[in-house]
Amino acid sequence: MTGTRTPRRWLDRLEGGFDLIFTPRHNPLNQLGALGWFFYWIVLVTGIYLYIFFDTGLRDAYESLERITHVQWFAGGVMRSLHRYASDALVLVMVVHVMREWVLGRFRGARWFAWVSGVPLLWFVYASGISGYWMVWDQLAQYIAIATTEWLDALPFFGEPIARNFLRDGTLSGRFFTLMVFIHIGVPLFLMFLMWVHIQRHMSPRVNPPRGLAVGILLVLVLLSLIKPALSQAPADLGVVPAVIGFDWFYLPAYPLLEKISGLSLWGILVFGSLFMLCFPWIGRIRRQPVAVVDLDNCNGCGRCVQDCPFSALTLEPRQDGLPFSHQVEVKSALCMSCGICAGACPTATPFRRSKALTPGIDMPHRPLQEILGQSVAATAVLTGEDRVLVYLCDAGPKLADVIADSGVAVVCLPCVAMLPPPFMDYLLSRDHVDGIFLAGCRQGDCHFRLGLEWTEQRIARERDPMLRRRVQRERIGHAWVGCAHDVQLQAQLADFRAGLPHRRGEPPAKGVAPESSEPVTEDAGHV
Amino acid sequence: MFRALRYSLQAAIALLFVALIGYFSDSPPYIYHDARMALVKLSFSHASQRAVECRRRSAEELAQLAPNMRIAMDCPRQRVVARVELYLDEKLLFAGDMPPGGIAGDGAGSVYQRFVVLPGRYLVTARLRDSARSEGFDYENSKLVELRSRQNFVVDFRAETGGFQFF
Numbered sequence: 253m254t255g256t257r258t259p260r261r262w263l264d265r266l267e268g269g270f271d272l273i274f275t276p277r278h279n280p281l282n283q284l285g286a287l288g289w290f291f292y293w294i295v296l297v298t299g300i301y302l303y304i305f306f307d308t309g310l311r312d313a314y315e316s317l318e319r320i321t322h323v324q325w326f327a328g329g330v331m332r333s334l335h336r337y338a339s340d341a342l343v344l345v346m347v348v349h350v351m352r353e354w355v356l357g358r359f360r361g362a363r364w365f366a367w368v369s370g371v372p373l374l375w376f377v378y379a380s381g382i383s384g385y386w387m388v389w390d391q392l393a394q395y396i397a398i399a400t401t402e403w404l405d406a407l408p409f410f411g412e413p414i415a416r417n418f419l420r421d422g423t424l425s426g427r428f429f430t431l432m433v434f435i436h437i438g439v440p441l442f443l444m445f446l447m448w449v450h451i452q453r454h455m456s457p458r459v460n461p462p463r464g465l466a467v468g469i470l471l472v473l474v475l476l477s478l479i480k481p482a483l484s485q486a487p488a489d490l491g492v493v494p495a496v497i498g499f500d501w502f503y504l505p506a507y508p509l510l511e512k513i514s515g516l517s518l519w520g521i522l523v524f525g526s527l528f529m530l531c532f533p534w535i536g537r538i539r540r541q542p543v544a545v546v547d548l549d550n551c552n553g554c555g556r557c558v559q560d561c562p563f564s565a566l567t568l569e570p571r572q573d574g575l576p577f578s579h580q581v582e583v584k585s586a587l588c589m590s591c592g593i594c595a596g597a598c599p600t601a602t603p604f605r606r607s608k609a610l611t612p613g614i615d616m617p618h619r620p621l622q623e624i625l626g627q628s629v630a631a632t633a634v635l636t637g638e639d640r641v642l643v644y645l646c647d648a649g650p651k652l653a654d655v656i657a658d659s660g661v662a663v664v665c666l667p668c669v670a671m672l673p674p675p676f677m678d679y680l681l682s683r684d685h686v687d688g689i690f691l692a693g694c695r696q697g698d699c700h701f702r703l704g705l706e707w708t709e710q711r712i713a714r715e716r717d718p719m720l721r722r723r724v725q726r727e728r729i730g731h732a733w734v735g736c737a738h739d740v741q742l743q744a745q746l747a748d749f750r751a752g753l754p755h756r757r758g759e760p761p762a763k764g765v766a767p768e769s770s771e772p773v774t775e776d777a778g779h780v
Numbered sequence: 781m782f783r784a785l786r787y788s789l790q791a792a793i794a795l796l797f798v799a800l801i802g803y804f805s806d807s808p809p810y811i812y813h814d815a816r817m818a819l820v821k822l823s824f825s826h827a828s829q830r831a832v833e834c835r836r837r838s839a840e841e842l843a844q845l846a847p848n849m850r851i852a853m854d855c856p857r858q859r860v861v862a863r864v865e866l867y868l869d870e871k872l873l874f875a876g877d878m879p880p881g882g883i884a885g886d887g888a889g890s891v892y893q894r895f896v897v898l899p900g901r902y903l904v905t906a907r908l909r910d911s912a913r914s915e916g917f918d919y920e921n922s923k924l925v926e927l928r929s930r931q932n933f934v935v936d937f938r939a940e941t942g943g944f945q946f947f
């Protein structure tokens with residue numbers, strides 16, 4: 253999917269290790285975006301608290317922060333430290349989040365929107381943090397004020413250099429300071445709006461980390477705040493040049509460059525860097541697969557596919573074709589990632605139907621369900637033994653189709669395991685095509701199509717439509733969510749699953765038990 | 781994996797995370813300025829004089845102009861490029877041209893320069909030529925100063941108060 257194979261393997265190893273330590277659900281690397289939101293909320297709440305006790309004004313600002321830090325160290329002091337450290341943590345998780353999405357190639361196709369809307373987030377996060385340090389009006393603030401205004405003066409926008417505002421204490425006006433307070437409140441609020449835009453195209457976006465992880469992280473941040481409270485440096489004095497400055501390297505890494513290259517060059521690097529980043533989704537080899545297609549004759553407008561599409565690519569619209577249903581589904585092709593999860597959700601995607609061909613309400617033109625069913629039946633026809641297993645392998649998951657060489661195992665690939673409608677499993681098991689079905693997908697907690705594993709588990713657990721029928725023995729369905737680099741692990745889990753399969757002997761054949769089971773469509777399509 | 785081992789690894793990673801944040805939030809310090817040195821900052825904005833003096837139009841010239849453009853005085857807006865020089869004792873610290881601002885070249889020009897200098901006693905002299913003359917200066921001011929290390933010594937200019945100001 254990307255040209256970043258090696259980093260991808262490293263990332264997979266690292267995440268595998270974190271899965272063992274934290275469990276997949278609490279693995280922070282699966283929660284970077286959600287952690288970004290979490291840190292944002294901490295910064296917002298602590299910021300409101302600080303603002304209550306903060307005095308605007310050149311001398312008052314510094315003094316009020318000293319009071320907050322030292323007089324009420326147990327409350328305001330901790331709040332101030334949390335405000336600083338959560339802001340730093342936001343930068344850290346954001347940078348790792350960007351690198352991760354890049355390594356995993358999750359900026360291509362319809363995902364361009366999240367990527368492109370992410371780039372301005374970088375600017376707004378930095379602007380928020382830098383303007384925050386300004387408010388303290390200590391030596392660091394003095395340096396930032398002078399360096400930033402000198403840097404802005406490199407642009408041909410200002411008649412008189414704005415750095416002149418910070419020439420000496422006599423020229424410094426409190427009004428400029430009020431402007432900074434305004435910026436430090438306005439920019440982060442606008443950031444929140446942009447963060448909201450950023451996740452607009454995601455169905456149930458992950459914006460809250462699991463409680464255990466959130467509590468744990470909050471605790472260690474509080475611990476850090478108590479051990480190393482955030483402090484001001486010496487108060488600003490424009491008559492004295494700040495020499496050795498305590499420096500926040502999360503927010504200010506670009507500033508030292510201003511002593512090496514011209515301000516205009518630094519603007520150039522950052523602006524062109526951002527523009528280049530904006531182009532990422534359209535650079536390089538792009539293979540766009542066909543998008544989902546609706547077959548209105550078979551769609552009853554139930555909306556299950558709409559609820560399951562992870563990329564909000566489906567909408568329910570008023571019925572247009574005269575059939576007696578209130579709604580029909582429509583595909584917004586620009587948003588579709590071709591995962592097939594919608595086909596797996598459709599109640600009409602069942603092999604137990606009277607009609608001749610398997611024609612679901614929604615399907616993937618490049619991998620129609622009819623073809624998948626045909627392949628499944630054909631592949632299982634040659635299996636022998638008491639523990640015949642059909643493995644459904646997701647394209648983004650482990651690569652092992654050629655590793656498995658066993659007369660009892662067949663493999664069929666799918667774009668995502670969640671494309672498999674639960675009635676397929678019922679059908680293959682109840683018609684004795686196989687003894688077990690094994691689903692192999694992405695690493696748990698990190699489905700390439702976001703929600704595929706979750707929906708699959710819920711359908712099998714009979715918590716989500718379309719549910720697996722009760723008559724299917726749960727022990728006959730296994731899974732390994734291990735990701736692309738773990739074929740050994742997958743084989744081990746598959747072996748365990750096969751060893752645990754219950755014996756069939758003496759079981760009544762399911763045929764005739766199921767009320768709706770008439771002639772299955774693919775009994776004659778078995779040759780496909 | 782054993783539960784205890786997992787929990788200790790979780791704790792180790794969490795502590796590493798906050799250690800990273802705690803450390804890089806203010807360290808290592810950045811050395812912006814050599815603490816043994818002083819800083820001289822030359823900065824001001826000033827509108828220089830017009831490049832061409834205003835001139836009364838002759839009756840002939842006026843007649844050639846469109847009726848609504850017949851203004852007695854001809855004042856081209858363009859200002860001269862001012863010349864600035866700054867000396868510490870006899871040593872030239874800065875000499876440069878200060879072009880007028882604005883698209884029509886009729887606005888104030890600006891200069892903003894920093895110089896790191898050794899502390900000590902200096903005679904600071906600043907000069908500005910802001911007229912069309914080809915030699916000499918319109919303003920010249922000096923001040924004997926004792927620069928301390930880390931001092932931010934400012935050379936500003938204000939025509940209303942007679943020229944350069946030292947802070």
Ligand code: HEM
Pocket residue numbers: 284285286287288289346349350353358359363366367368369370371373374377447450451454456457458459702
């Ligand atoms: C304030 C900083 C940021 C926050 C809080 C944030 C948060 C999020 C969240 C919550 C998601 C949804 C995850 C999910 O539910 O699957 C997401 C997805 C994404 N983000 Fe960010 N993000 C930030 C910055 C960025 C930046 C700077 C970029 C890149 C330039 C970026 C690129 C992406 C991409 C490509 C996705 C889509 C991933 C997918 O479709 O699976 N994000 N982000």
Ligand code: SF4
Pocket residue numbers: 543544560561562563564565566583587588589590591592593594595
């Ligand atoms: S293929 Fe995937 S992205 Fe496209 S409509 Fe179906 S569920 Fe949505």
Ligand code: SF4
Pocket residue numbers: 546550551552553554555556557558580581597598599600612613614
């Ligand atoms: S799940 Fe199937 S029947 Fe229901 S709206 Fe979608 S396409 Fe139509």
